Amino acid sequence: MLPRAGIGLRAVHHEAVAETRPDIGWFEIHAENYLGGGSPVQTLDAVRRDYPVALHGVGLSLGSAQGLDDGHLDRIAALAERIEPFLVSEHLSWSVVDGRYLNDLLPLPYTREALDIVAANVGRLQDRLKRRILVENPSTYLRFRASEMKEWEFLRALVRRSGCGLLCDVNNIHVSARNHGFDASAYLAALPADAVGELHLAGHAVNEADGIGILIDDHGSPVGDAVWRLFDQAVALFPSAPALVEWDSNIPPLARLVAEARQADRRRAETASALRSEPAPTRARVA
Amino acid sequence: MKTNAVMIASALAAALALAGTASAQEAKTEKCYGIVKAGKNDCQTATSSCAGTAKRDGQKDAWLAVPAGTCAKIVGASLTPGK
Amino acid sequence: MSQGTLARIQDEFARALLLGDEAAAARLVEDGLPAAARLQIHRNHLFHSLTQALMQTFATVERLVGERFFAGLARAYVAEQPPRSPCLFEYGESFADLIARHPACAALPYLADVARFDFAVNLAWNAPDRPAIGLDGLVRLDADSLAGARLALTPSLTLLHSDYPLAAIWRANHRPRGEEEGVDLDAGGGRFMIWRHEGEAAWRELAPADFAFLQSLADGHCLGEAAETAGGRGSFDLAAALSLLAGQGVLIGFRSAAAQMSSVINGEVS
Known part of the structure; x- marks a missing residue:
């Protein structure tokens, strides 16, 4: 059985989900949207009765030099206990300094010092939740002079050090590869295949500044052709990782998201049958 | 305090007797009926599509000119202090 | 690498995003797009996304003063009091206090x-x-x-x-x-x-x-x-x-x- 694609649950779709109960594999939620009570939490409980749910953190700030916030960690742990997610993930980024939350997935310098910090924070989160978590590769718009390794080297080391898994966001790889001029396929092939537990798919925007194009990860358009092609490579390399379709701006009706999830399922099936009819493909060939 | 305590206990008894007959009270409650729902805040993992690289804080005080919403429809003497 | 470099970088970054301080730019690789323009993406996102969040929570205020005036108020608030929690529905507890003392709102005593x-x-x-x-x-x-x-x-x-x-x-x-x-x-x-x-x-x-x-x-x-x-x-x-x-x-x-x-x-x- 090939893993089916899921959809990121957003508040604007709460009613449509309750009314139509779409035939998709699973839903992913942003944990921070369900840490209160009332209607959002009721909706989540109802969704959880019918679907597997993955918990995707937005604000734990795994890259904070000051460590994780105890209060927030407790709230995330309580939510995880309540909904028993089949996957838990967060980002390779930071957003909190001195208790101020900057509401962005900010980039890290890829240094040994940062690796120590992220590995310690991931370890603490995993100990608290008593489970392995997945760490997602970010979209980045800048690089630090201090970086001592490539992003994929940092992720490989993080997996080794903390025992975490990876959430491979295919669109983020494409965005960062274009913004910084590296080879997206080589990035994919460099990830430790047995650590990848989930894939993300989304659209991005192109921003022109002084004649230089920069890609912005806005989750506001359909998945682009180049990202679909990268997805085909990703499902060949990480066949058991379920995929997720995410929209966060210009969010279309739920049916469009369902259609995009189906498209992911079709492409995965085509890739799988092409691989079956070929003689044992090597990772190098696929990449 | 003793009198007070007895008074409270008897008010509680009266309140229990009132239970279920509070329909007049209920009518005074006004609900938002989904109006708030449409405006719910989602924490996101995406970058705003209009973020871009352009500097946007050049004219940061231009907005101070005049509010341009429905406050023009709010009237009353309390808006003109000294009158 | 010396102890505490990441903490310093994050502190500089916060100042760059909230206050427009340019020290963080020196940390970045200059490559095509200038470092300041790259930082500006995060700065614009911070102010834009939190303005949108405040606009949803304070929908009545936004109707009363219009989007542009509201965005100005929101910008002042974000710079002065960024969120203390990653849950955006919790943001804005003291926004009314800023309105109460902001000169631009003096003629709107009810706001x-x-x-x-x-x-x-x-x-x-x-x-x-x-x-x-x-x-x-x-x-x-x-x-x-x-x-x-x-x-x-x-x-x-x-x-x-x-x-x-x-x-x-x-x-x-x-x-x-x-x-x-x-x-x-x-x-x-x-x-x-x-x-x-x-x-x-x-x-x-x-x-x-x-x-x-x-x-x-x-x-x-x-x-x-x-x-x-x-x-x-x-x-x-x-x-x-x-x-x-x-x-x-x-x-x-x-x-x-x-x-x-x-x-x-x-x-x-x-």
Whole structure:
């Protein structure tokens, strides 16, 4: 059985989900949207009765030099206990300094010092939740002079050090590869295949500044052709990782998201049958 | 305090007797009926599509000119202090 | 690499994003697009996304002053008081205070209270769920324990006393855009309780004595003290006030679990 694609649950779709109960594999939620009570939490409980749910953190700030916030960690742990997610993930980024939350997935310098910090924070989160978590590769718009390794080297080391898994966001790889001029396929092939537990798919925007194009990860358009092609490579390399379709701006009706999830399922099936009819493909060939 | 305590206990008894007959009270409650729902805040993992690289804080005080919403429809003497 | 470089970078980054400080740019690789322009992407995102969040929470304020003026207020607020929590529905607790002292809002004296009302409605919608207890939970106490009981009220509750007709302003500005109605401020103010009732954000206007009673309970005073305070504020019907508390789902238990009450708490809450 090939893993089916899921959809990121957003508040604007709460009613449509309750009314139509779409035939998709699973839903992913942003944990921070369900840490209160009332209607959002009721909706989540109802969704959880019918679907597997993955918990995707937005604000734990795994890259904070000051460590994780105890209060927030407790709230995330309580939510995880309540909904028993089949996957838990967060980002390779930071957003909190001195208790101020900057509401962005900010980039890290890829240094040994940062690796120590992220590995310690991931370890603490995993100990608290008593489970392995997945760490997602970010979209980045800048690089630090201090970086001592490539992003994929940092992720490989993080997996080794903390025992975490990876959430491979295919669109983020494409965005960062274009913004910084590296080879997206080589990035994919460099990830430790047995650590990848989930894939993300989304659209991005192109921003022109002084004649230089920069890609912005806005989750506001359909998945682009180049990202679909990268997805085909990703499902060949990480066949058991379920995929997720995410929209966060210009969010279309739920049916469009369902259609995009189906498209992911079709492409995965085509890739799988092409691989079956070929003689044992090597990772190098696929990449 | 003793009198007070007895008074409270008897008010509680009266309140229990009132239970279920509070329909007049209920009518005074006004609900938002989904109006708030449409405006719910989602924490996101995406970058705003209009973020871009352009500097946007050049004219940061231009907005101070005049509010341009429905406050023009709010009237009353309390808006003109000294009158 | 020396200890603490990441902490320094993050501190510089926060200053770059919130204040436009340029020290962080020196840390970045210069490659095509200038480092300052790259930082600007994050700076624009921070202000834009939090302005959008505030705009949703303070929808009535936004209608009243228009999008551009609101964005200016939001920008000032974000720079001065960035969120303390990653849950955006919790952001903006002190936005009304900024409005109250901002010179640009001097001619709109009611605006800060409208913001307080908006935040209260937002809290009513999002506050944690706590099961309500009925009056049965109180009946089990003897008269003295009852008078000394400190009642816990739902976390979704806000009590708001304003010189302005907040409910009328809210109502007039939650009609379809372009169809907002006028409001006469001279209609007078009111005392409001705003909370979640049967799953919906709700409010009602309270008589001065009822408001004083709830305020006293919310401040942590015991039932006897709250009744006395309310009695000093004109005609007060304690029986009606108690039935309001329980009937509207506002009462959730007791503040302190005194030994003699623990059985009540265990029996009625959770």
